[in-house]
Amino acid sequence: MTSVASIFTFLTKRRGGLLTVIGLIFVLTLFGVIVSDKFGTYSNAVNILEQSTPLAIVSLGQTLVIITGGIDLSIGSMVSLASVLLSGLTAGDPVMMYVAIVTILVLGGLVGIINAGASIYLRVHPLIVTLGTGAILQGITLLYTQTPIGKMPKGFDELAYGRVLGLPLGAVFTIVVFVVTAVFLRKVPLGRYIYATGDDAVGAQLMGLPRRKVLFVAYGFCGMMAAVASIFLVARLGAGQPYTGQNFTLTSITPVVVGGTLLSGGRGGVIGTLMGVYLVSLLNNLLNFLSLSTHYQLIVQGLIVIIAVSVYVENKRKV
Amino acid sequence: MTQSAQSQSQQSPVMDIVRNYGIHLVLAVLIVVTAILSPAFLTANNISNMLLQAAPLGIVVIGQVPVILVRGLDLSVASVMATAAVVATCFSGQDTDALPVFIVAISIGLATGLVNGLLITKRNVSPFLATLATMTLLQGMRFAYTQGAPSGNVPPIYRVLGSQTFFGVPYNLMILVVLAAFFSILLHKTTYGRRVYLTGGNPVMARLVGIHADRITIASYVISGGLAALAGLIYSGFVGIVDNWVGRGFELDSIVAAVMGGVALSGGRGSIVGGLFGAAILVVVFNAVLMIGLPIEFQIIIKGAVIIVAAAFYVRKTI
Amino acid sequence: MLKKVLNFALVAGLAATSVTTAFAQDAEKTGYAGAPRTMLWSTTPSTIMDTTQYKKDGPYVIGFSNASISNSWRVGMLASIQQAAHDNADQIKQMIITDANDDPAKQVSDVQDLISRGVDLLIVSAATAEALDAIVTRAYEAGIPVVLVDRRITSENFTTFITASDYVYGHMSAQWMVEKLGGKGNIVMLPGMAGVSVAVNRIAAANEVFANYPDIKVLDMQYTDWSPAKGKQVMAALIQKYGTDINGVWNDHGLQGSGAIEAMVEAGWTDLPPITCADLNGCVKLAVQNKEPAFNYDYPPAMGGLAVKVGLDILAGKPVPHQYEMSVDVAITKGDETTSVKADKWIEDYARLDKPNDLILSTGIPDYDPTTFSVEFPQ
Structure with a gap:
């Protein structure tokens, strides 16, 4: 009895957020199956996985930044810019497509590095820096195009709708990114330094940990993931559009925090984020099945977020 | 000693001036440059226009400052504003209902602040997520109540307060000045104010001297909610047409204004007057780009750049 | 063929009459009540879609993927659709409405969800033309008739598009x-x-x-x-x-x-x-x-209701034009007509001085009030 209790305490204390999220996923699924016979089908499950790809990739990038104790609010504009550049540069040409993909990946990484650099050297809080760079990127996007632009070669939408072993291609790719990030965070020294930096920036620096390098890597990765997400978005949407990423700025943060990563940094992980993404996508899908108007959907979303995050207790807090 | 701390101790007198008067320099440069480029900028009417437009943002900033001082931020302010504005149209639209409108709107604001404060202190939810959740929740409730399309008239007295001037001085500016004076005194001359600074600046010390940090924090969010509601009422009077998005963008603008004005996101440092200077910069930038006749792309880019530059003038120990 | 077009124009013209006369007060200018102008004035032949392949017996399950209801216009358009679903409740088994909250990516998901729920007809008001193209094309090619309303997709892979220009x-x-x-x-x-x-x-x-x-x-x-x-x-x-x-x-x-x-x-x-x-x-x-x-x-929100009616025509196997542009009243203040632009109505009669400023006109629902509007329809 006591051992069960202690396991429970251990779980809720150490992994409370994650357990809550998995529990909520389970409850929502059960609820959905009861409410609609079309909800629990294989094709609907595949739908949800397929739909969650861009959000998952962006949120995985955001997770690293948040573990350092920072935040990236430029991510939405980065996705928009990358999406218009991708389809604009490609313009239907399969060869240019590869050039465009490399370009946006490099650009994404570079923007991340600029974000990190500005917050390190100007000593401005990342929230403000990335808000500023976000505005600048949006302006550049509008300079480049004010309308949806370009197109992708035929068959590019297979990236969004294709299947590998019956699973959506995007979902498989998401898992790959997830595993790589998880291994990096746990097994590679630099990955572990990300936690140390977020936990106690001054302490980490005193111990001689490469704080700047850590920040460059985290923000660079986040920017690059925004570019990757834009590839899947363009595959799904057919062309890049100047406001396509706008929603990701805030939606990319919710799964991270719901998944148990603290905004104050130092704790959390990508598994929670991934589950958070699936929870959010599942919730959106389920609300469609309920024929609830958006008005009530917003109320439900707000409540679920509050429930999910107030279950576990944070030891310290910051922005 | 860390590198950043070293650089702070080696400040030259020039850096000292920049650090103390950075925001004023940025504002002065903006004004001078715009005045040179556009003769219409420094006319009495245009200044009166800018002051009229500055008041709603200024009032929100006054509320945002104590929240940031206790290491928080309030993303729900725009949603509170819109809700208050909707309330303004929900009664008869006559002056006889001005008081009920006021009471209901302010109560919603105060209640939202209370929920934010309770979530943040009692459940240790991060301010970012707590206020994001109440923002969504309030938006959903507003939509559900209005069925998406608010309809009704704003009582004439709010139209006067929100859009008229008294010998060139806008009424809403007078309200702003009174509020700024009151809350500045509250923060700088009262026990509550000292506790706010100590709670945000040094939580350990605050606890040691027996401050109920939770109460101080909750009070800050309640103030922010109430002032956001007031700003919403005044803003509803600015045009007299209320939609669901009154105040959109104010959540981030108010935080940006505060940070540009030297209020540190790490808590415990900054003042209301500083925050109002930050708000002034945003209003001047908005007006200046119109006066100079810049296209929209550059308007956005310049706003982003000004945010980063202005915030960078405050040299901090750590990010 | 021509007869069919004219028939259609007549029916549509009658529908438009009920819409446009709602606010008429001035005897001189009561608003345009004729056949759809774009068809009358079109310099090219209209493309008429043969819909016999979609003919089936009701009642039907109709899916409507809405881009959002984030402003009063879109709320009015949704009301117009709900009103039409109410008016045609005998033919509709279920009207499933999804809302993408202005997020194109979510709307793609919404359409996917609707397809997997086996709708007989898909009505889509696209968040953006490009974003919805691929998924709507997929639905159309899978044999689901598609009615677009307000905003179209880039390709021609749909049955009809209801709009005003x-x-x-x-x-x-x-x-x-x-x-x-x-x-x-x-x-x-x-x-x-x-x-x-x-x-x-x-x-x-x-x-x-x-x-x-x-x-x-x-x-x-x-x-x-x-x-x-x-x-x-x-x-x-x-x-x-x-x-x-x-x-x-x-x-x-x-x-x-x-x-x-x-x-x-x-x-x-x-x-x-x-x-x-x-x-x-x-x-x-x-x-x-x-x-x-x-x-x-105006860009009339009443086009939502028209989309439902045209959709039911498709399921009845009636031919419909590939693009259907609603006739809209030109309203001008008295005495301000110009050589090229004449009024169908005077703005003095059209403006509702007794109503709040935020009211959206042209929903086609008499005395529409967004805050109290509510109809029963099969959900």
């Missing part, structure tokens, strides 16, 4: 303003949002007209985010910058138009320059109250 708005409003100014004057343009198709198309069309007149000068173009408050702020600044050099105020919508009128009134202007409005009561109401020459051309 942004280009007509741009051309007509600009032509009216040019002629009202006698071909000479300075105009400020206040569009909604950079990079959003409504604004992009309307600006492009208006500029085509302005470009034909060398003495018409566009002083400035500034975006207003379709916000009355921002419209007022921007106009206030432009008044300081240009003063009474401004001879005309061109808006792509009434939302910012109402703010612009307020700014001019508060600047002490008495002889207000011509202004263009759309959809919103506030803009035309303020124009009437301040005796300002105004042009109004």
Whole structure:
């Protein structure tokens, strides 16, 4: 009895957020199956996985930044810019497509590095820096195009709708990114330094940990993931559009925090984020099945977020 | 000693001036440059226009400052504003209902602040997520109540307060000045104010001297909610047409204004007057780009750049 | 074939009559009640879609994927759809409505969800044309009839598109303003949002007209985010910058138009320059109250209801045009008609002085009030 209790305490204390999220996923699924016979089908499950790809990739990038104790609010504009550049540069040409993909990946990484650099050297809080760079990127996007632009070669939408072993291609790719990030965070020294930096920036620096390098890597990765997400978005949407990423700025943060990563940094992980993404996508899908108007959907979303995050207790807090 | 701390101790007198008067320099440069480029900028009417437009943002900033001082931020302010504005149209639209409108709107604001404060202190939810959740929740409730399309008239007295001037001085500016004076005194001359600074600046010390940090924090969010509601009422009077998005963008603008004005996101440092200077910069930038006749792309880019530059003038120990 | 077209035009014309006469008060100008103008005036043959393959017995399951209900226009459009579902409840087993909250990616998911729920007919109001193209194409190619409303997709892979033209708005409003100014004057343009198709198309069309007149000068173009408050702020600044050099105020919508009128009134202007409005009561109401020459051309939310009716025609196997443009009343303030642009209605009669400024006109629902509107329909 006591051992069960202690396991429970251990779980809720150490992994409370994650357990809550998995529990909520389970409850929502059960609820959905009861409410609609079309909800629990294989094709609907595949739908949800397929739909969650861009959000998952962006949120995985955001997770690293948040573990350092920072935040990236430029991510939405980065996705928009990358999406218009991708389809604009490609313009239907399969060869240019590869050039465009490399370009946006490099650009994404570079923007991340600029974000990190500005917050390190100007000593401005990342929230403000990335808000500023976000505005600048949006302006550049509008300079480049004010309308949806370009197109992708035929068959590019297979990236969004294709299947590998019956699973959506995007979902498989998401898992790959997830595993790589998880291994990096746990097994590679630099990955572990990300936690140390977020936990106690001054302490980490005193111990001689490469704080700047850590920040460059985290923000660079986040920017690059925004570019990757834009590839899947363009595959799904057919062309890049100047406001396509706008929603990701805030939606990319919710799964991270719901998944148990603290905004104050130092704790959390990508598994929670991934589950958070699936929870959010599942919730959106389920609300469609309920024929609830958006008005009530917003109320439900707000409540679920509050429930999910107030279950576990944070030891310290910051922005 | 860390590198950043070293650089702070080696400040030259020039850096000292920049650090103390950075925001004023940025504002002065903006004004001078715009005045040179556009003769219409420094006319009495245009200044009166800018002051009229500055008041709603200024009032929100006054509320945002104590929240940031206790290491928080309030993303729900725009949603509170819109809700208050909707309330303004929900009664008869006559002056006889001005008081009920006021009471209901302010109560919603105060209640939202209370929920934010309770979530943040009692459940240790991060301010970012707590206020994001109440923002969504309030938006959903507003939509559900209005069925998406608010309809009704704003009582004439709010139209006067929100859009008229008294010998060139806008009424809403007078309200702003009174509020700024009151809350500045509250923060700088009262026990509550000292506790706010100590709670945000040094939580350990605050606890040691027996401050109920939770109460101080909750009070800050309640103030922010109430002032956001007031700003919403005044803003509803600015045009007299209320939609669901009154105040959109104010959540981030108010935080940006505060940070540009030297209020540190790490808590415990900054003042209301500083925050109002930050708000002034945003209003001047908005007006200046119109006066100079810049296209929209550059308007956005310049706003982003000004945010980063202005915030960078405050040299901090750590990010 | 021709007979079918005419038949259709007649039916549609009758539907339009009930819509357009709702607000008529003036005996002289009661609004346009004829057959769809775009078909009458079309210089090319209309493409008529054969829908016999979709013919099946009801009652039907209809899916409507809405882009959002984030503004009063879209709320009005949804109301119009719900009203139509109510009116045709005998033929509809279930009307499933999803809402993408302005997120194209979510809307793609919504359409996927609707397809997997086996709808007989898909009605889509696309968040953006490009974003929804791939998924709607997939649905259409899988044999589901598709009715697009308000915003289309880039390809032609749909059965019919119900709309009113942004280009007509741009051309007509600009032509009216040019002629009202006698071909000479300075105009400020206040569009909604950079990079959003409504604004992009309307600006492009208006500029085509302005470009034909060398003495018409566009002083400035500034975006207003379709916000009355921002419209007022921007106009206030432009008044300081240009003063009474401004001879005309061109808006792509009434939302910012109402703010612009307020700014001019508060600047002490008495002889207000011509202004263009759309959809919103506030803009035309303020124009009437301040005796300002105004042009109004709505983009009627009633097209939602029409989409349901046309959709039911498709399921009944009746031929429908590939693009269906609703006839819209041109409303102009009394005495301000120009050589090319005549009024179907006077704005003095069209504006609802008794209603709040934020009311959206042209929903086709008599005495529509967004806050109290509610109908029963099969969900």
